[in-house]
Amino acid sequence: CSKEGASTAKVLKVGTDAGFAPFEFQDEKSKEYVGFDMDLIKALGKQMGYEVQIQNMNFDGLIPGLEVNSIDAVASGMTITEARKQKVNFTKPYYQAGLTIVVKNDNNAIKNFKDLEGKKIAVQIGTTGAAEAKKIKDAQVREFNNAPEAFMELKAGGVDAVVNDKPVNEYYIAQSGSKDAKAVGEPLQAEEYGIAVAKKNTELAGKLDKALDELKKNGEYEKIYVKWFGK
Ligand code: GLN
Structure with missing residues (x-):
C-alpha cells in the first residue's frame, strides 16, 4: 500500500x-x-x-x-x-592499488620498505598499511583513526614515515602535502579494492x-x- x-x-x-x-x-x-x-x-x-x-x-x-x-x-x-x-x-x-611510503621532503634515508626498519611509522588503524608496517623489523608503529591524522603526525615530526595506499598518498601530495612531503618506494604489493x-x-x-x-x-x-x- x-x-x-x-x-x-x-x-x-x-x-x-x-x-x-x-x-x-x-x-x-x-x-x-x-x-x-x-x-x-x-x-x-x-x-x-x-x-x-x-x-x-x-x-x-x-x-x-x-x-x-x-x-x-x-x-x-x-x-x-x-x-x-x-x-x-x-x-x-x-580498483587496483598498493602501499607506498610518505616521508618528509628532506628525508633521503628512507627510500623503500627495507629502510623502515627501526623507524617510527604512522598508519591508519585496521588497514593493510597497518598490518604491513607491523611486520617491519623493530619498527615503532603508531595507529591513527584516519589517514589525514597519520599525515599530520608526519608533518609534526612525530614519525619518520606513513605507510598508506598509493593513490591516497599521491592525492595528498598533489593537493597539499608537496611543500613538506613526498612518496617513495615501489608499491609493496598489488592490492585490489x-x-x-x-x-x-x-x-x-x-x-x-x-x-x-x-x-x-x-x-x-x-x-x-x-x-x-x-x-
Ligand atoms: N586499502 C586499505 C585497506 O583496505 C586502506 C583503506 C582505507 O583506509 N580506507 O586496509
Missing part, C-alpha cells in the same frame, strides 16, 4: 570512512561525501534501483557494521584480503557485480575514473 508519490526506491545503507581522498571525503562547502567510491556506489545503486545513503564511520567499524546489519555495504577503498574474506563477501575488484557486504548477503554481492559489469560496459565507470584520476 505505497502512498501516491512516495519513492519506491529501496535504500542501500553504505558505510564509508570519509577521510580517504580521492576515494571518499567530505566536500568542505557542500558537506557532501564525494570521491571516486561515492560516485561509483551511487551509480551502482541507481543501476540496481536503490537509493544510496552514506554513513561516515571509522574504518575499523565498517566490517562490524556489516556483521550487525547497521549497514548493507562498504565502499571505502577496502582491499580484498583473505582475512577479511573470512568475515564478509566482496564484489569483484573495482572491492565493495564488501555481509557474509550471508550473497544476493547483494551478485547484484553489485552485475551492476559493475554494466557500468563498465556503458562507459559510466570510465567516466567516474577519469573524473577522479585523469586518464
Whole structure:
C-alpha cells in the first residue's frame, strides 16, 4: 500500500570512512561525501534501483557494521584480503592499488620498505598499511583513526614515515602535502579494492557485480575514473 508519490526506491545503507581522498571525503562547502567510491556506489545503486545513503564511520567499524546489519555495504577503498574474506563477501575488484611510503621532503634515508626498519611509522588503524608496517623489523608503529591524522603526525615530526595506499598518498601530495612531503618506494604489493557486504548477503554481492559489469560496459565507470584520476 505505497502512498501516491512516495519513492519506491529501496535504500542501500553504505558505510564509508570519509577521510580517504580521492576515494571518499567530505566536500568542505557542500558537506557532501564525494570521491571516486561515492560516485561509483551511487551509480551502482541507481543501476540496481536503490537509493544510496552514506554513513561516515571509522574504518575499523565498517566490517562490524556489516556483521550487525547497521549497514548493507562498504565502499571505502577496502582491499580484498583473505582475512577479511573470512568475515564478509566482496564484489569483484573495482580498483587496483598498493602501499607506498610518505616521508618528509628532506628525508633521503628512507627510500623503500627495507629502510623502515627501526623507524617510527604512522598508519591508519585496521588497514593493510597497518598490518604491513607491523611486520617491519623493530619498527615503532603508531595507529591513527584516519589517514589525514597519520599525515599530520608526519608533518609534526612525530614519525619518520606513513605507510598508506598509493593513490591516497599521491592525492595528498598533489593537493597539499608537496611543500613538506613526498612518496617513495615501489608499491609493496598489488592490492585490489572491492565493495564488501555481509557474509550471508550473497544476493547483494551478485547484484553489485552485475551492476559493475554494466557500468563498465556503458562507459559510466570510465567516466567516474577519469573524473577522479585523469586518464
Ligand atoms: N586499502 C586499505 C585497506 O583496505 C586502506 C583503506 C582505507 O583506509 N580506507 O586496509
